[in-house]
Amino acid sequence: MEQVIKIGLLGLGTVGRGVYRILAENQENIRQRVGVKLEIKKIMVRSLDKDRGIPLPEGILTTNLGDITNDPEIKIVVEVLGGIHPALDYVLEALNHGKSVVTANKDMVAEHGQRLFKAAQSNKCDLFFEASVAGGIPIIRTLKQSLAGNRIEEVFGIINGTTNYMLTKMTQEGCDFDDVLREAQAKGYAESDPTADVGGFDAARKIAILASIAFNTRIPLHQVYTEGITKITAQDISYANELGYIIKLLGIAKDRPEGVEVRVHPTFIPKNHPLAAVGDVFNAVFVRGNAVGDTMFYGRGAGELPTASAVVADIMDAARDILRNVPGIIGCTCFKERPVLAIGETFSKYYIRLQVTDKPGVLASIALVFGNKEVSLKSVIQKEATGKTAELVLVTHRVQEQNVQDALMDIKQLSSVIEVANVIRVEGEE
Amino acid sequence: MEQVIKIGLLGLGTVGRGVYRILAENQENIRQRVGVKLEIKKIMVRSLDKDRGIPLPEGILTTNLGDITNDPEIKIVVEVLGGIHPALDYVLEALNHGKSVVTANKDMVAEHGQRLFKAAQSNKCDLFFEASVAGGIPIIRTLKQSLAGNRIEEVFGIINGTTNYMLTKMTQEGCDFDDVLREAQAKGYAESDPTADVGGFDAARKIAILASIAFNTRIPLHQVYTEGITKITAQDISYANELGYIIKLLGIAKDRPEGVEVRVHPTFIPKNHPLAAVGDVFNAVFVRGNAVGDTMFYGRGAGELPTASAVVADIMDAARDILRNVPGIIGCTCFKERPVLAIGETFSKYYIRLQVTDKPGVLASIALVFGNKEVSLKSVIQKEATGKTAELVLVTHRVQEQNVQDALMDIKQLSSVIEVANVIRVEGEE
Numbered sequence: 001m002e003q004v005i006k007i008g009l010l011g012l013g014t015v016g017r018g019v020y021r022i023l024a025e026n027q028e029n030i031r032q033r034v035g036v037k038l039e040i041k042k043i044m045v046r047s048l049d050k051d052r053g054i055p056l057p058e059g060i061l062t063t064n065l066g067d068i069t070n071d072p073e074i075k076i077v078v079e080v081l082g083g084i085h086p087a088l089d090y091v092l093e094a095l096n097h098g099k100s101v102v103t104a105n106k107d108m109v110a111e112h113g114q115r116l117f118k119a120a121q122s123n124k125c126d127l128f129f130e131a132s133v134a135g136g137i138p139i140i141r142t143l144k145q146s147l148a149g150n151r152i153e154e155v156f157g158i159i160n161g162t163t164n165y166m167l168t169k170m171t172q173e174g175c176d177f178d179d180v181l182r183e184a185q186a187k188g189y190a191e192s193d194p195t196a197d198v199g200g201f202d203a204a205r206k207i208a209i210l211a212s213i214a215f216n217t218r219i220p221l222h223q224v225y226t227e228g229i230t231k232i233t234a235q236d237i238s239y240a241n242e243l244g245y246i247i248k249l250l251g252i253a254k255d256r257p258e259g260v261e262v263r264v265h266p267t268f269i270p271k272n273h274p275l276a277a278v279g280d281v282f283n284a285v286f287v288r289g290n291a292v293g294d295t296m297f298y299g300r301g302a303g304e305l306p307t308a309s310a311v312v313a314d315i316m317d318a319a320r321d322i323l324r325n326v327p328g329i330i331g332c333t334c335f336k337e338r339p340v341l342a343i344g345e346t347f348s349k350y351y352i353r354l355q356v357t358d359k360p361g362v363l364a365s366i367a368l369v370f371g372n373k374e375v376s377l378k379s380v381i382q383k384e385a386t387g388k389t390a391e392l393v394l395v396t397h398r399v400q401e402q403n404v405q406d407a408l409m410d411i412k413q414l415s416s417v418i419e420v421a422n423v424i425r426v427e428g429e430e
Numbered sequence: 431m432e433q434v435i436k437i438g439l440l441g442l443g444t445v446g447r448g449v450y451r452i453l454a455e456n457q458e459n460i461r462q463r464v465g466v467k468l469e470i471k472k473i474m475v476r477s478l479d480k481d482r483g484i485p486l487p488e489g490i491l492t493t494n495l496g497d498i499t500n501d502p503e504i505k506i507v508v509e510v511l512g513g514i515h516p517a518l519d520y521v522l523e524a525l526n527h528g529k530s531v532v533t534a535n536k537d538m539v540a541e542h543g544q545r546l547f548k549a550a551q552s553n554k555c556d557l558f559f560e561a562s563v564a565g566g567i568p569i570i571r572t573l574k575q576s577l578a579g580n581r582i583e584e585v586f587g588i589i590n591g592t593t594n595y596m597l598t599k600m601t602q603e604g605c606d607f608d609d610v611l612r613e614a615q616a617k618g619y620a621e622s623d624p625t626a627d628v629g630g631f632d633a634a635r636k637i638a639i640l641a642s643i644a645f646n647t648r649i650p651l652h653q654v655y656t657e658g659i660t661k662i663t664a665q666d667i668s669y670a671n672e673l674g675y676i677i678k679l680l681g682i683a684k685d686r687p688e689g690v691e692v693r694v695h696p697t698f699i700p701k702n703h704p705l706a707a708v709g710d711v712f713n714a715v716f717v718r719g720n721a722v723g724d725t726m727f728y729g730r731g732a733g734e735l736p737t738a739s740a741v742v743a744d745i746m747d748a749a750r751d752i753l754r755n756v757p758g759i760i761g762c763t764c765f766k767e768r769p770v771l772a773i774g775e776t777f778s779k780y781y782i783r784l785q786v787t788d789k790p791g792v793l794a795s796i797a798l799v800f801g802n803k804e805v806s807l808k809s810v811i812q813k814e815a816t817g818k819t820a821e822l823v824l825v826t827h828r829v830q831e832q833n834v835q836d837a838l839m840d841i842k843q844l845s846s847v848i849e850v851a852n853v854i855r856v857e858g859e860e
Binding site: 018022023025026029030032033034130136137138141142145146147148149150151216272274277278289290291292293294295296297298299300303305306308309310311312313315316317320321324326329330333335336 | 560738747756
């Protein structure tokens with residue numbers, strides 16, 4: 001008698017459809033690899049009438065959560081609704097009914113991970129969430145298993161495809177933020193309200209999840225310093241290029257003896273850094289471990305099938321555990337309590353672009369302020385701007401952020417300084 | 431009472447020392463992540479007197495395999511001897527004593543994988559070998575678990591660090607093979623007998639392992655077409671650059687309806703391909719799945735700590751399985767029998783460099799032969815060489831290898847053709 005493990009699916013949007021398609025198309029491969037057939041028995045949706053774009057068996061759809069959580073045949077619940085409500089309640093309900101849960105929901109995992117893991121643990125269930133970060137790239141399993149022998153020193157990467165597409169376009173074509181945003185929206189890469197992407201909030205959730213696994217400590221979302229790409233101009237990109245850098249929106253997490261740094265912001269990285277070549281909607285995560293050294297993991301960070309690929313891998317792992325009656329082999333890994341450092345306590349190099357009046361002595365007065373705050377400068381470029389103003393482009397050596405912020409406060413007071421046009425951190429070089 | 435899982439180590443060379451160091455240095459992290467302490471109880475070496483370069487507890491060394499295989503406290507045996515004999519006998523002995531085995535031994539896994547997996551299965555043990563391919567890069571676990579929902583279409587990558595270092599040097603500095611080889615040997619990147627690396631045999635073992643997992647079929651090593659980098663000249667590298675390519679030694683495996691292609695050879699890849707930026711001793715594996723699309727995994731392919739990082743991850747997985755009494759959750763995945771296609775049956779584009787006499791009509795006669803064999807040309811560059819000879823650089827469209835070989839047989843007979851100087855396959859573009 002062939003064994004079958006039955007699955008309940010919550011949601012049938014883009015990712016849900018992808019999961020359904022992969023389980024159908026790769027069914028035989030999957031059955032051989034897991035040793036058991038995987039079958040979606042019920043799919044919970046909001047409306048039974050909507051056209052789903054794929055052929056579905058009669059009676060598979062339901063609007064009633066209980067049809068899934070109360071069905072003893074269903075062993076795995078897959079949540080691909082997105083958003084926190086009602087997904088969180090549904091997932092807790094599934095766990096409390098002893099179902100292993102696979103989710104692609106970064107919002108829910110980033111904000112309620114602890115509660116979810118407690119429920120999974122007390123019900124002896126698996127809770128897998130590979131698809132919640134970087135789509136098809138298997139970065140969660142890599143951190144939890146493949147690099148588990150390492151003390152992870154740094155994790156940083158391109159974990160938002162929309163902004164990477166936009167910055168790639170801006171770099172290649174020299175165009176401005178607003179034009180690129182409109183194009184990304186037209187292509188469906190950016191949403192009509194693009195705040196979550198361009199404001200860095202989507203990336204913040206993902207780096208919070210990655211950092212919590214890498215450093216084994218819970219990262220409260222409100223402690224993740226978050227800055228988006230809305231202030232990046234064609235001018236900044238052009239200066240970056242001139243200086244040998246490329247601008248990427250990075251999620252960055254570093255382990256330091258005093259605590260952990262977790263932040264999202266536009267970043268200068270050297271053109272020869274492996275992340276520099278990651279263009280368009282692709283994602284890539286760079287991980288440095290104390291044994292393995294530098295590693296990078298590259299792939300599609302979103303989309304129906306790439307994200308579903310990660311969901312299906314999780315389903316297969318959950319099924320293997322159920323078959324052998326050992327769900328929870330790898331559970332919550334946040335067994336430390338590390339402080340998250342404030343942005344002023346972090347260290348970086350800085351690119352600083354200033355609008356100044358074009359008069360003798362201006363550079364000297366600015367350099368003096370930086371010197372007073374112990375910010376040493378690595379390079380200075382002075383550019384003619386219009387008529388009586390000039391543009392100063394400075395790159396600092398590695399320094400504590402607070403010193404830079406203090407210096408900039410003073411610099412803004414100088415009569416010769418018209419504007420601090422932009423400040424962008426520099427990472428990825430020694 | 432704290433639980434301890436004890437380990438026997440076979441070999442204390444570079445990787446063995448790395449495993450010992452990581453288990454010591456990252457001990458607390460590892461204990462928390464696995465939920466149990468991992469401890470090396472015995473290390474088998476050939477001589478008790480040799481200086482090992484690290485402090486070791488009294489009595490940990492032994493020259494007697496039985497001290498490990500007969501010790502009921504030892505649950506995991508780690509084989510880092512390398513080579514097939516005596517490693518194979520030792521590992522079989524360990525499996526037959528019910529020990530889970532972790533190995534870094536590509537030769538043994540590539541040539542005797544089936545026997546090893548049978549022994550592991552019948553003794554209900556784990557057999558893990560992440561470190562056997564691409565050092566610290568977690569590519570085995572990625573294929574077996576993280577991308578398991580996919581039908582894998584292609585796996586190809588830079589899986590030999592020595593030759594990648596050499597080709598990187600040749601590309602950057604325009605120098606010749608022999609000079610670079612001497613430098614690599616002086617730096618310890620190449621062995622005094624470099625045949626396994628520069629001849630492609632090391633890469634052949636690794637791509638055989640990767641292909642067998644990706645396509646779920648055993649790949650006999652003798653069926654892997656293998657060509658090294660000894661024929662690559664500074665001239666080829668310069669032409670590659672001119673044509674928009676870079677030369678890498680790749681292991682390539684492709685799934686086709688008729689069978690699988692598995693081969694190792696120098697390869698032209700486009701400069702904008704993610705693998706093109708992988709320099710020095712770094713490795714990277716590119717995987718295309720029918721759901722996930724294009725992915726790439728990058729890191730150090732060799733060295734004490736990177737390789738040991740992979741070994742320790744395997745030890746941790748083996749320990750998790752032992753703790754829950756479920757070794758063998760993921761065993762042998764070769765449940766198909768696919769034919770391996772002969773090199774003549776494979777498809778590629780080809781770069782062909784010919785030395786010809788510099789006379790009218792030569793190109794026409796060569797083009798005619800290619801046309802007769804249905805090889806269509808994408809580009810032709812004619813270069814003046816010395817006095818009466820010229821160099822013809824051709825790039826073909828995608829075509830079956832046999833047609834190219836047949837055409838070249840005929841071309842060698844042409845009186846105007848002095849030499850077929852090199853033929854290099856082109857991959858990584860549509």
